Amino acid sequence: MTSNRLGLIGGSGLYRMPALSDGEWIAVDTAWGAPSDSLLLGTIAGREVAFLPRHGRGHRIAPHEVNYRANIAALKAAGCTEILAVSAVGGFHADVPPGSFVLVDQYVDRTTRGGRSFFGDGIVAHAAFGHPTCTRLGAVVAAALAEEGGLHRIGGTMLVIEGPQFSTRAESLLHRSWGCDVVGMTGLPEARLAREAELCYASVAMVTDDDAWSDIHVDVASVIAIMEANVARAQALVEAVAAGTWGGIHCPQGCDHALDGAVITAPLAWPPATKRRLATLLPRLFG
Numbered sequence: 001m002t003s004n005r006l007g008l009i010g011g012s013g014l015y016r017m018p019a020l021s022d023g024e025w026i027a028v029d030t031a032w033g034a035p036s037d038s039l040l041l042g043t044i045a046g047r048e049v050a051f052l053p054r055h056g057r058g059h060r061i062a063p064h065e066v067n068y069r070a071n072i073a074a075l076k077a078a079g080c081t082e083i084l085a086v087s088a089v090g091g092f093h094a095d096v097p098p099g100s101f102v103l104v105d106q107y108v109d110r111t112t113r114g115g116r117s118f119f120g121d122g123i124v125a126h127a128a129f130g131h132p133t134c135t136r137l138g139a140v141v142a143a144a145l146a147e148e149g150g151l152h153r154i155g156g157t158m159l160v161i162e163g164p165q166f167s168t169r170a171e172s173l174l175h176r177s178w179g180c181d182v183v184g185m186t187g188l189p190e191a192r193l194a195r196e197a198e199l200c201y202a203s204v205a206m207v208t209d210d211d212a213w214s215d216i217h218v219d220v221a222s223v224i225a226i227m228e229a230n231v232a233r234a235q236a237l238v239e240a241v242a243a244g245t246w247g248g249i250h251c252p253q254g255c256d257h258a259l260d261g262a263v264i265t266a267p268l269a270w271p272p273a274t275k276r277r278l279a280t281l282l283p284r285l286f287g
């Protein structure tokens with residue numbers, strides 16, 4: 001398999017990649033189970049890519065049901081070194097109105113779901129997550145957003161709720177008062193797992209609504225209407241990112257070595273089955 005693919009995770013409303021040529025859907029299984037769907041392998045603007053619809057084609061998988069570990073492991077197994085994730089989100093203030101795109105660079109976690117780490121079962125690691133996204137890939141995305149020319153914001157905090165219900169008005173007002181910019185249901189644990197998998201990860205949030213803090217509360221119909229109106233912009237953005245210069249395997253921020261010094265369990269204590277499973281994801285450390 002190619003070893004510098006760009007992984008693309010499509011969220012609500014982004015289930016296809018028309019710009020992708022020579023596409024082939026390939027079923028992938030992982031040591032953490034099956035991903036949300038087969039991977040669509042092909043090229044966009046000359047870059048080899050792997051596209052995965054986060055909720056599966058037909059939007060069959062709820063945010064709390066997504067096998068995030070399998071999704072990230074499958075993209076890594078397909079040779080991805082970078083992941084661009086796209087999500088529909090609610091916005092918390094006038095700088096991020098519906099229709100705007102936000103390059104997310106921080107998260108606040110309000111999820112309760114499991115499957116948030118590849119570690120456990122006898123091998124413990126604590127990855128640094130102070131800067132949860134890749135600045136190098138982020139710079140490519142920022143340039144693409146500028147080139148695309150639509151309303152956007154570089155940098156923003158995504159608050160991630162468990163879902164699948166939207167927030168109450170009280171929660172929305174609280175999250176807004178915390179200084180968060182947007183709210184979604186899927187950015188975590190996805191970004192955490194990309195870090196543990198030593199992949200560069202960037203997230204573009206497409207604002208579809210004002211959540212529940214204003215007088216008009218979010219519903220699925222309004223999310224889908226805004227997504228449909230902006231899907232061509234999202235596709236153009238993905239194309240521009242794919243065409244952007246790939247800086248090489250060695251990420252200056254260290255995403256590709258994110259686990260250096262993070263594994264605290266003594267190698268002699270590693271349970272063989274856990275080591276074998278981790279070796280499928282991180283051969284550099286466990287192979």
Ligand SMILES: CSC[C@H]1O[C@H](OP(=O)(O)O)[C@H](O)[C@@H]1O
Binds near residue numbers: 086184
């Ligand atoms: C369809 S509205 C709620 C749904 O939309 C977002 O999906 P994604 O993050 O995959 O774009 C949100 O997180 C919910 O899953």
Ligand SMILES: Nc1ncnc2[nH]cnc12
Binds near residue numbers: 091
């Ligand atoms: N307001 C919202 N809350 C959580 N996820 C969303 N996805 C789109 N809009 C959302």
